[in-house]
Amino acid sequence: xxxxxxxxxxxxxxxxxxxxxxxxxxxxxxxxLQNLSLKNTSNSVLYGYGVRFFKNGAWGFAxxxxxxxxxxxxxxxxxxxIAELSATVNxxxxxxxxxxxxxxxxxxxxxxxxxxxxxxxxxxxxxxEANRTMLSFEGIRRAMFYLVMHRDEKLFGSTLGSRLELxxxxxxxxxxxxxxxxxxxxxxxxxxxxxxxxxxxxESLDLIEKAKQVAEEALIKVxxxxxxxxxxxxxxxxxxxxxxxxxxxxxxxTELDRVLGWEADYAGISFATPEKLKNYRYxxxxxxxxxxxxxCEGLATAGFDDDGVPGQKWFIIKDGILNEYGSTRDTAMxxxxxSSRGCNRATYYYDQPINRIPNLYLLPGKEELSPSELxxxxxxxxxxxxxxxxxxxxxxxxxxxxxxxxxxxxxxxxHRPLKKVLYKSNNPEFWNSCDAxxxxxxxxxxxxxxxxxGQPSQTARMTHGASTARFRNIxxxxxx
Amino acid sequence: xxxxxxxxxxxxxNNCQADxxxxxxxLGDSHETRFAQNAITQHIAGPSLNISLEVAxxxxxGSCRVNQGDxxxxxxxxxxxxxxxxxxxxxxxxxxxxGLQELPKVNNCDPETRDLAPEKxxxxxxxxxxxxxxxxxxxxxxxxxxxxxxxxxxxxxxxxYDTNTTFxxxxxxxxxxxxxxxxxxxxxxxxxxxxxxxxRLGSQADSLADLHDFDxxxxxxxxxxxxxxxxxxxxxxxMNRRQSDEGFTPYTGKLGEAFFGPKxxxxxxxxxxxxxxxxxxxxxxxxxEISWVENGVLKNLxxxxxxxxxxxxEPISIYNFYIPGEGTSEEEMMAMVPRGLIINRFWYIRTVDxxxxxxxxxxxxxxxxxxxxxxxxxxxxxxxxxxxHDATRRILALGKPQLTSSIGMMPTLxxxxxxxxxxxxx
Numbered sequence: 004x005x006x007x008x009x010x011x012x013x014x015x016x017x018x019x020x021x022x023x024x025x026x027x028x029x030x031x032x033x034x035x036l037q038n039l040s041l042k043n044t045s046n047s048v049l050y051g052y053g054v055r056f057f058k059n060g061a062w063g064f065a066x067x068x069x070x071x072x073x074x075x076x077x078x079x080x081x082x083x084x085i086a087e088l089s090a091t092v093n094x095x096x097x098x099x100x101x102x103x104x105x106x107x108x109x110x111x112x113x114x115x116x117x118x119x120x121x122x123x124x125x126x127x128x129x130x131x132e133a134n135r136t137m138l139s140f141e142g143i144r145r146a147m148f149y150l151v152m153h154r155d156e157k158l159f160g161s162t163l164g165s166r167l168e169l170x171x172x173x174x175x176x177x178x179x180x181x182x183x184x185x186x187x188x189x190x191x192x193x194x195x196x197x198x199x200x201x202x203x204x205x206e207s208l209d210l211i212e213k214a215k216q217v218a219e220e221a222l223i224k225v226x227x228x229x230x231x232x233x234x235x236x237x238x239x240x241x242x243x244x245x246x247x248x249x250x251x252x253x254x255x256x257t258e259l260d261r262v263l264g265w266e267a268d269y270a271g272i273s274f275a276t277p278e279k280l281k282n283y284r285y286x287x288x289x290x291x292x293x294x295x296x297x298x299c300e301g302l303a304t305a306g307f308d309d310d311g312v313p314g315q316k317w318f319i320i321k322d323g324i325l326n327e328y329g330s331t332r333d334t335a336m337x338x339x340x341x342s343s344r345g346c347n348r349a350t351y352y353y354d355q356p357i358n359r360i361p362n363l364y365l366l367p368g369k370e371e372l373s374p375s376e377l378x379x380x381x382x383x384x385x386x387x388x389x390x391x392x393x394x395x396x397x398x399x400x401x402x403x404x405x406x407x408x409x410x411x412x413x414x415x416x417x418h419r420p421l422k423k424v425l426y427k428s429n430n431p432e433f434w435n436s437c438d439a440x441x442x443x444x445x446x447x448x449x450x451x452x453x454x455x456x457g458q459p460s461q462t463a464r465m466t467h468g469a470s471t472a473r474f475r476n477i478x479x480x481x482x483x
Numbered sequence: 484x485x486x487x488x489x490x491x492x493x494x495x496x497n498n499c500q501a502d503x504x505x506x507x508x509x510l511g512d513s514h515e516t517r518f519a520q521n522a523i524t525q526h527i528a529g530p531s532l533n534i535s536l537e538v539a540x541x542x543x544x545g546s547c548r549v550n551q552g553d554x555x556x557x558x559x560x561x562x563x564x565x566x567x568x569x570x571x572x573x574x575x576x577x578x579x580x581x582g583l584q585e586l587p588k589v590n591n592c593d594p595e596t597r598d599l600a601p602e603k604x605x606x607x608x609x610x611x612x613x614x615x616x617x618x619x620x621x622x623x624x625x626x627x628x629x630x631x632x633x634x635x636x637x638x639x640x641x642x643x644y645d646t647n648t649t650f651x652x653x654x655x656x657x658x659x660x661x662x663x664x665x666x667x668x669x670x671x672x673x674x675x676x677x678x679x680x681x682x683r684l685g686s687q688a689d690s691l692a693d694l695h696d697f698d699x700x701x702x703x704x705x706x707x708x709x710x711x712x713x714x715x716x717x718x719x720x721x722m723n724r725r726q727s728d729e730g731f732t733p734y735t736g737k738l739g740e741a742f743f744g745p746k747x748x749x750x751x752x753x754x755x756x757x758x759x760x761x762x763x764x765x766x767x768x769x770x771x772e773i774s775w776v777e778n779g780v781l782k783n784l785x786x787x788x789x790x791x792x793x794x795x796x797e798p799i800s801i802y803n804f805y806i807p808g809e810g811t812s813e814e815e816m817m818a819m820v821p822r823g824l825i826i827n828r829f830w831y832i833r834t835v836d837x838x839x840x841x842x843x844x845x846x847x848x849x850x851x852x853x854x855x856x857x858x859x860x861x862x863x864x865x866x867x868x869x870x871x872h873d874a875t876r877r878i879l880a881l882g883k884p885q886l887t888s889s890i891g892m893m894p895t896l897x898x899x900x901x902x903x904x905x906x907x908x909x
Contacts, residue, residue: 039575040574040575040576041544041571041572041574042574042576043546044544044545044546044567044568044571045537045545045546045547045548045567046546046547046548046563046564046567047547047548047549048547048548048549048550048559049548049549049550050549050550050551051550053529061522061523061526062523062524062525062526063526064525064526064527064528065527065528065529066527066528066529067529067530068530068531068532068550068551069551078529081528081529085526085527085528085601086526088526088601088602088605089516089523089526089605091605091609092518092522092523092605092608092609092612093522093523095521096520096521096522097522098522098524122570123567123570123571124570124572127571127572128572131572144729144730144731145729145731181731183729183730183731186838187838188730188731188837188838189838190837263519263520264519264520264621264623264657265519265520265524265623266519266623267519267520267621267623267655267657267662268519268623268624268625268653268654268655268664269625269653271830333524353527353529353531354527355525355526355527357525392833392834392835392843393833394831394832394833394843394844394845394866395831395845396830396831396845396847396864396866396907397830397831397845397847398907398909400907400908400909401845401864401866401905401906401907401908403843403866403868403905405835423835423836425835425843425868427866427904427905429907458515458517458625458627459513459515459527459627482835482836482841482843482868482904
């Protein structure tokens with residue numbers, strides 16, 4: 004904590020209108036196993052601090068990995084100098100920061116079994132058994148298991164007087180089986196993404212049984228037939244698939260920095276512009292999206308964001324209408340908001356935080372409805388499980404998605420497995436075509452661990468969630 | 484060599500008790516000025532250090548990475564890597580660290596770029612914004628410079644050290660409905676001319692002012708180098724010897740065959756002075772001249788040391804992209820087909836079918852429609868589903884190779900029947 008006070012006193016004496024320091028230690032344990040070969044068993048620690056200095060409507064950000072009074076003071080001075088340089092350009096367009104109060108607080112991800120305390124042998128033996136299970140199926144040529152255990156320890160201090168200690172962690176297991184048959188190759192994965200919890204989650208998953216299921220389905224998939232020419236069909240999408248769809252078509256378009264054009268040069272902008280707030284029909288009336296950085300086990304749940312703004316819960320889409328954005332202190336003021344929604348996050352200590360998607364999820368349907376009842380209620384359609392190909396334009400309107408496992412639905416039943424299925428749609432067509440969402444019993448989270456954005460590029464995490472949902476009249480077919 | 488690198492390498496040599504080790508050190512210094520909508524929104528500077536150690540006891544391996552070079556941290560680095568290796572399971576594909584290599588002489592570091600002052604970079608941003616204002620437009624982009632020092636050391640005697648620089652300046656201009664982008668990225672700041680870049684940006688924006696609706700179809704395209712480079716990255720990602728031998732890519736069984744179009748060649752080269760070329764690859768193999776595709780024939784696929792041993796061949800990897808050209812101009816290309824599209828850039832390319840080598844993606848930053856040898860107007864953006872190696876069989880002409888990044892040089896291509904499948908409203 005002594006560096007926090009030292010840095011903030013120095014920033015104040017250099018005339019900062021606002022400044023903060025984030026001391027961050029990031030630890031990653033990664034194990035990657037492919038066909039019983041340990042391709043990577045590693046431990047990584049990145050430790051340092053970043054100082055943001057705001058003056059005359061401009062930011063300066065400097066970082067260092069050297070911990071000493073002299074180095075901290077030099078880093079503050081460097082950030083101040085950079086801010087002054089920035090201000091020479093921002094003469095006519097000064098950034099402003101939304102008001103915020105100070106906090107003294109501590110947050111820790113609730114964990115029963117710390118993955119760091121689980122012996123390496125136990126982890127690797129589990130992974131090897133899963134690999135062997137997959138490879139015991141004739142036709143499975145590649146078995147992969149990727150396990151990441153991530154921890155961030157942050158100390159945050161600001162010239163507002165905030166002093167925060169934020170310790171978060173998450174874990175992700177991902178398994179893929181690839182089958183080769185008759186000149187084709189197809190994969191099937193178990194991938195629920197990451198979850199902010201401990202080893203107890205891994206123990207609850209029965210990964211050996213899942214490895215068997217994944218291998219069996221990879222073999223079914225490689226022998227399945229393509230769907231055929233594109234035509235308008237009904238789609239039923241499972242929660243893991245919807246996690247990616249909502250990330251691209253709702254999460255990114257409602258980041259306020261994109262709306263403002265701040266990502267125009269790289270990640271793109273957004274069609275969901277401010278004049279559409281409170282009146283634009285983004286989806287059908289049953290479509291409700293919640294931003295929620297208080298979500299239990301959510302990857303963006305950290306107590307506070309890197310602006311020192313507390314985690315919040317709010318409607319982004321309410322009854323199908325665009326309600327609000329995910330914002331930061333410097334983007335909120337651009338559209339006259341009174342405060343930030345707390346979405347400013349950096350990946351490592353050397354990253355300047357940027358506007359990120361919060362934990363964002365589709366609220367479950369209010370009527371009792373199971374996925375099997377939804378399929379039984381569907382005459383003709385395609386059921387997609389898991390995630391595949393994904394691509395969306397830089398305004399976040401036109402998109403094309405694949406999937407991981409596909410069934411054709413005929414007369415309310417799963418008729419035949421399929422492969423190479425794609426669907427094309429756009430905002431607002433897609434979410435307005437949603438006519439049924441299963442109830443809360445079937446709601447499942449999907450934790451994104453690799454959301455790339457920004458220049459220089461950063462990788463953020465957030466959790467999505469949904470119950471299986473149905474979409475009518477969507478263009479579904481093969482790739483051509 | 485940087486004394487810090489020597490100190491770290493010596494410390495690891497003196498203290499690592501493992502049977503084998505590989506030590507990687509990267510030291511960087513970056514300055515990045517990001518601007519959007521005519522204002523600086525982010526401005527970042529600072530050093531970075533990465534020290535990675537992989538050790539082995541027999542076939543049991545372990546790795547650790549840290550970002551500080553003091554003795555206490557280095558002790559943690561060695562202890563952690565050794566601890567993992569001791570408790571790890573044997574890796575049946577383990578390869579001992581590489582020994583002494585004769586490395587090629589390269590020149591990846593430009594002193595002018597290394598010494599570029601932040602004030603100069605901010606001046607470039609300021610002038611870019613001032614120009615956009617005179618056009619009544621908004622400009623967004625990034626000006627960046629990086630200096631990297633890299634070292635690789637192994638227990639078996641490899642000791643390599645290299646430095647490289649990059650300078651980049653990108654600008655996306657938005658005026659009314661027009662959005663377009665230019666970018667410069669190279670190892671040398673000396674080749675950069677803001678005036679030329681602004682002229683190119685203004686000219687592109689003017690050409691896009693008259694926007695017409697266009698439905699997707701299979702149509703000839705003139706792919707400018709930045710567009711083709713985007714696609715090439717994805718195609719090259721599939722070009723892996725082991726993945727192909729095991730049946731997962733379109734290149735299975737195609738080595739030595741005319742699998743690409745006869746006009747298409749792809750190389751990694753040390754001979755082109757404008758391209759950066761790492762002296763060694765990830766495993767320490769000395770980089771050399773490699774022809775991946777020669778006049779359509781698939782000559783080589785990237786192969787790591789383990790698979791090279793299995794297949795009794797040489798380990799090789801891609802370290803830069805060079806595609807030779809023919810010198811056909813865009814005007815000559817437009818005259819070669821009745822009608823077509825000129826593509827500035829692609830965006831959000833993703834795999835559709837790994838085995839087929841098929842990708843999807845969108846156009847971005849300006850699409851022009853031409854007919855009867857002349858540009859008629861701009862059109863909306865389009866989505867493609869296309870197989871790049873198959874597209875090379877439809878190459879009708881190539882321009883002169885142009886620098887696209889510090890590791891990419893390629894010509895404009897005229898390709899017949901490019902497969903567009905959807906469109907946007909902008």
